[in-house]
Amino acid sequence: MDRTTISDQIDRILHSRSFASKSQLRKLLEVLFQNMESQSTLKPDRVIRELWPNETKTKGSADVATEMNRLRHALESYYQGEGSADPIMICLPNRAAPAPDGTQEKRWIVAKPREAETAESRLPNGDQRPVSRLSAHWPLRLAVAIVAIGIMSFVAIRMLTADDRPQIGRLDASTLTIMNAEGNELWRKTFAEGFTTDWYFAKALGSRLWIGDLEGKGHASVLFLYGPADQQSHSSTVICYSDRGNEKWRWTPGRELPELNGSPATFRTAALVVLKATDKRPPRIVVASMHSIWWPSQIAVLDANGKTVSEYWHSGALTYLISADLDGDGREELIATGVSEYDHQAELLVLDPDRVFGASTEERPEFQIHGMGVAQERLRLLFPRSDLNRALFQFNWATEPTVERSSVRLSVTECITPPGCRIYYEFDKDFRLIAAYAGSDEFRSAHARFYQGGKDAHPLSEEEQAAFQKVRCLVGCKSEFVPVGKLVP
Numbered sequence: 001m002d003r004t005t006i007s008d009q010i011d012r013i014l015h016s017r018s019f020a021s022k023s024q025l026r027k028l029l030e031v032l033f034q035n036m037e038s039q040s041t042l043k044p045d046r047v048i049r050e051l052w053p054n055e056t057k058t059k060g061s062a063d064v065a066t067e068m069n070r071l072r073h074a075l076e077s078y079y080q081g082e083g084s085a086d087p088i089m090i091c092l093p094n095r096a097a098p099a100p101d102g103t104q105e106k107r108w109i110v111a112k113p114r115e116a117e118t119a120e121s122r123l124p125n126g127d128q129r130p131v132s133r134l135s136a137h138w139p140l141r142l143a144v145a146i147v148a149i150g151i152m153s154f155v156a157i158r159m160l161t162a163d164d165r166p167q168i169g170r171l172d173a174s175t176l177t178i179m180n181a182e183g184n185e186l187w188r189k190t191f192a193e194g195f196t197t198d199w200y201f202a203k204a205l206g207s208r209l210w211i212g213d214l215e216g217k218g219h220a221s222v223l224f225l226y227g228p229a230d231q232q233s234h235s236s237t238v239i240c241y242s243d244r245g246n247e248k249w250r251w252t253p254g255r256e257l258p259e260l261n262g263s264p265a266t267f268r269t270a271a272l273v274v275l276k277a278t279d280k281r282p283p284r285i286v287v288a289s290m291h292s293i294w295w296p297s298q299i300a301v302l303d304a305n306g307k308t309v310s311e312y313w314h315s316g317a318l319t320y321l322i323s324a325d326l327d328g329d330g331r332e333e334l335i336a337t338g339v340s341e342y343d344h345q346a347e348l349l350v351l352d353p354d355r356v357f358g359a360s361t362e363e364r365p366e367f368q369i370h371g372m373g374v375a376q377e378r379l380r381l382l383f384p385r386s387d388l389n390r391a392l393f394q395f396n397w398a399t400e401p402t403v404e405r406s407s408v409r410l411s412v413t414e415c416i417t418p419p420g421c422r423i424y425y426e427f428d429k430d431f432r433l434i435a436a437y438a439g440s441d442e443f444r445s446a447h448a449r450f451y452q453g454g455k456d457a458h459p460l461s462e463e464e465q466a467a468f469q470k471v472r473c474l475v476g477c478k479s480e481f482v483p484v485g486k487l488v489p
Helices: 003-014 023-034 036-041 044-051 061-080 138-160 202-208 387-392 441-450 462-467
Strands: 088-091 110-113 168-172 175-179 185-190 209-212 221-226 237-242 247-251 267-275 284-291 297-302 308-314 316-324 333-340 346-351 379-383 397-404 407-415 420-427 433-438 472-475
Touching: 003 023, 003 036, 003 088, 003 209, 003 397, 023 036, 023 044, 023 061, 044 061, 061 088, 168 209, 202 267, 209 267, 221 267, 237 267, 267 316, 284 316, 284 333, 297 316, 297 333, 316 346, 316 397, 346 397, 346 407, 387 407, 387 441, 407 441, 420 441, 433 441
Parallel strands: none
Antiparallel strands: 088 110, 168 175, 175 185, 209 221, 221 237, 237 247, 267 284, 284 297, 297 308, 316 333, 333 346, 333 397, 346 379, 379 472, 397 407, 407 420, 420 433
């Protein structure tokens, strides 16, 4: 199972309502996922440093075991509830028990496809009676057996040829290593300038490395977003490699703009997605980048050869980008989040991939990008800033959008350094607001600490919490604010 697929499932769990108030378990799950490829060397003291950085002398293996057990039960509850239809199971083996082959279980975390129910388990009224070997349905069973043999033969053939197919990647120091499904190295590339530090995080790598058939010829291509250590002087680069590790092309984001006021056109690429091929179009690459100092941002559509097809410019910093079919018409939309220059507010955008052009329209003339034409966003939302955010920081930030069962979710970070104090939002397929809430005690605790004394001292009021529902709509709505549907309690 490729790492991107597993990463998507981990993100789905981390952003689920089941885990919204379980910050410690979310952190533990992220640690386990980051070390999934080197589980045999992961030690409890490493987990302790991640979970309790200020309590390393008082915490021990027993505390790790307790948290692992809590996470195990939380995952079981998740899959019994909102994750019941997820295609992948994330589970924690019992490391105190032998593995299925009799050896000592060394894995901390396992991902596997969800097993389908057997025909017998779906008998009417839950009847579990055994079916006779001389059942009248033996022709159907024979056909199923023939199909199964065919599938097994196909899988066997694929397994024989799978050793040379890129599946996953890893960053070590200044080297990108590409491996097959078994974790065996296929090839590596070393970058003399090194990587920017945030490239080492597993979730970050998942959004900056893509492996798939880009040209429709049955051969995998590897797309890698290279971010140099010195991002103030050098732009990041999209590099396309063949399945054998031969460089095919490079693409650099951004361009010189009058609005940069003489600053170098140095852009940092934050995210990459590949749109699925259709009957009318081959796969397309979409890259989100922002100027290294602050703004503007560029969303560019590339063809399979790295040529820019179209581009959209935005007055703000767009750092997250995903694609999803929001309206069920078989065509993907682009969803980007970050922060707008308008009052420095967290922002969400929806773009039609066939209409990625122009520049966002800004109410403040000093932030308007000229010479690009008028953009055609499908939707543009601005999220309110809490009083805590306005008192301590210059902006809030929309992060990590996800789409699941026609529901769009994201979080807005109200505490920027260190990131935290998140407010969680959820919209239905028509972008009616159905949830806006502080997902844990993190925001309430930060609010209480800041406003515990002085003339402005006050608890988090119902009015302040209700203000989170005032999501302003600049494009795509019939009213100034997003309509509120049936709110989830």
